[in-house]
Amino acid sequence: MRRNLVVGNWKMKINQQSAQKLIGEIIAGLPSEDADIVVCPPYVYIPEVSQRLEGTTIGLGAQNVATHSEGAYTGEIAAVMLKDFSCKYAIVGHSERRANYADTDETVAQRFKQALDADIIPVLAIGELLEEREQGVTFDVVAKQLNAVIDFAGIDSFQNAVIAYEPVWAIGTGLTASAEQAQEVHQYIRQLLAGKNQQIAEKIQILYGGSVKPQNAQALFAMPDIDGALVGGDSLNADSFLKIYSSFQK
Ligand code: 13P
Numbered sequence: 001m002r003r004n005l006v007v008g009n010w011k012m013k014i015n016q017q018s019a020q021k022l023i024g025e026i027i028a029g030l031p032s033e034d035a036d037i038v039v040c041p042p043y044v045y046i047p048e049v050s051q052r053l054e055g056t057t058i059g060l061g062a063q064n065v066a067t068h069s070e071g072a073y074t075g076e077i078a079a080v081m082l083k084d085f086s087c088k089y090a091i092v093g094h095s096e097r098r099a100n101y102a103d104t105d106e107t108v109a110q111r112f113k114q115a116l117d118a119d120i121i122p123v124l125a126i127g128e129l130l131e132e133r134e135q136g137v138t139f140d141v142v143a144k145q146l147n148a149v150i151d152f153a154g155i156d157s158f159q160n161a162v163i164a165y166e167p168v169w170a171i172g173t174g175l176t177a178s179a180e181q182a183q184e185v186h187q188y189i190r191q192l193l194a195g196k197n198q199q200i201a202e203k204i205q206i207l208y209g210g211s212v213k214p215q216n217a218q219a220l221f222a223m224p225d226i227d228g229a230l231v232g233g234d235s236l237n238a239d240s241f242l243k244i245y246s247s248f249q250k
Contacts, residue, residue, distance in 0.1 A: 002202075002203065002204075002205055002227045003036050003205070003227075004036060004205070004221070004227050004228040004248040004249065005036045005037075005038065005162065005205050005207060005227065005228035005248075006036065006037050006038070006207075006228050006229050006231065006241075006244055006245045006248050007037075007038040007039075007040060007061060007089065007091075007123060007162075007164070007207065007228070007229070007230045007231065007235075008037075008038065008039045008040060008231050008235025008236075008241055009040045009063060009091060009094070009209075009230060009231065009232050009235060010022075010039065010040060010041050010042065010063075010235060010236060011042075011063070011096070011232060012042055013233075013236055014041065014042065014045070014236065016045060016048075018236075019041055019042075019045045019048075019049060020048070020052075022236065022238055023039065023041075023049050023052050023053070024052070025238030025239075026039065026058065026238045026241060026242065027052065027053075027056055027058065029238055029239070029242045030056075030057075030058065030242065030245075031246075033057075034057050035056075035057040035058060035245070036059075036228070037057075037058050037059065037245050038058070038059035038060065038061045038088070038089050039053075039058060039059075039060065039061065039235070040060075040061035040062060040063050040089070040091055041060075041063075042063065043062065043063070043077050046060065046062065046082070046085050046087065047085050050085040050086050050087075053086075059088045059089060060085070060086055060087050060088060060089070061087060061088065061089030061090060061091060061123065062077070062082045062087050062089070062090040062091070062120075063090075063091050063094065064077075064090065064091065064092065064094070064097060064111070065077065065078070065079045065082060065090040065092060065111050065114055065115050065120070065122075066078045066079070066111070066114060067107050067110040067111055067114060068110075068114070069114060069117070069118075078114070078118075079114045079115050079117065079118030079120050080118045082118070082120060083118045083119060083120060087120055088120065088121060089120060089121045089122075089123055089162070090111075090115045090120050090121075090122055090123065091122075091123045091125060091164070091230075092108055092111040092112050092115060092122045092123065092124055092125065093108035093111070093112070093124055093125045093126060093145070093149075094125045094166075095125065095127055095166060095168045095171060096171075099168075105144065105145055105148030105149070106148065106152070108124070108145070108148070108149065109148050109149045109151075109152035109153060110152070112124055112149050112152075112153055112157070112161070113152065113153045113157070116153065116157055116160060116161070121160055121161060121162060122161050122162070123161075123162045123163075123164050123207070123230065124146075124149060124161060124162070124163050124164065125164045125166050125209070125230070126141075126142050126145040126146055126163065126164070126165060126166070126189075127141075127142065127145075127165055127166040127167045127168050127209075127210070128141040128142065128167055128168065128169075129141075129168045129169065130168065130169035133167065133169065138167075138185060139185070139188050142165065142185060142188065142189060143188075143192055146163070146189065146192060146193075147192075150196065155193070155196040155197045155200060156197070156200075158193065158197070158200045158204055159200055159203075161204065162204070162205045162206075162207060163189060163204060163205070163206045163207070164206075164207040164208070164209050164230040165182065165185050165186055165189060165206060165207070165208055165209070166208075166209035166210050166230060167181075167182075167185075167210050168210075169210075170209075170210025170211050171209070171210050171211070171232065172211070172232060172233060173210075173211060174211050175210075175211060176210055176211040176212065176213075176216050177208070177210060178219075179216070179219040179220050179222065179223050179226070180223075182208045182220060182223065182226060183223035183224070183225055183226060186206045186208065186223065186225035186226050187224075187225045189206055189225075190202075190204070190206060190225050205227040205228055206225060206226065206227050207226075207227060207228040207229055207230045208220050208226050208228075208229055208230070209229060209230030209231065209232070211232075211233070212229040212230075212231045212234060212244060213234050213240065213244070214234070214240055214243035214244055214247065217229065217243070217244045217247035217248060218247045221247050221248045228248050229244060229248065231244055
């Protein structure tokens with residue numbers, strides 16, 4: 001049985017003070033049982049959020065990771081550096097990085113492998129643009145994005161990875177894929193993996209991302225291949241984030 005996982009991506013939408021307040025509220029509001037919940041602050045707040053999370057079951061993640069482990073890469077943060085601050089997860093291939101920072105299937109695959117090599121679980125984000133959905137090529141797009149990583153890192157590397165399906169047209173727009181639309185793609189992703197390794201396909205957590213809110217979390221959770229959520233906007237409000245988290249508890 002897969003456990004559900006809820007990940008908050010704070011993006012660049014927070015400052016030091018609001019980050020402290022938010023993490024305090026999440027810690028205070030979380031039920032005490034073992035929690036499958038993760039927050040991904042901007043890099044610079046990782047040390048202090050990491051400190052606050054000591055002794056809690058809340059996981060820490062980064063929003064990106066460098067393509068190399070060390071070297072002359074000004075401005076980059078290596079996976080091993082994140083590991084120093086107990087980061088357990090790193091998002092790789094977010095559509096905002098693909099669109100605005102020239103991330104390609106190849107660099108995403110490198111980031112994925114860097115995370116794994118440092119014992120960090122990559123949260124591989126994939127998803128189609130609105131035009132691509134309208135052209136009916138959604139499956140082709142997610143297959144290409146996923147296969148690029150499988151070819152580079154090997155199918156076995158997905159033993160310790162998470163996939164996040166985030167249709168680009170649903171991110172920050174208030175438009176959510178319907179639970180059925182999301183399920184269809186999640187099922188496709190799982191089948192693609194099953195064609196290569198059945199056990200990995202059954203075990204891997206596939207999260208949905210794109211305008212997840214307390215109002216739609218329940219319907220998404222009800223779908224057999226949706227194993228949690230990658231939340232942007234609503235992860236910045238402790239009450240909403242915790243409501244979403246509760247909706248995903250079995
Ligand atoms: P929103 O929840 O704000 O649509 O963002 C989704 C996302 O990009 C999470 O990584």
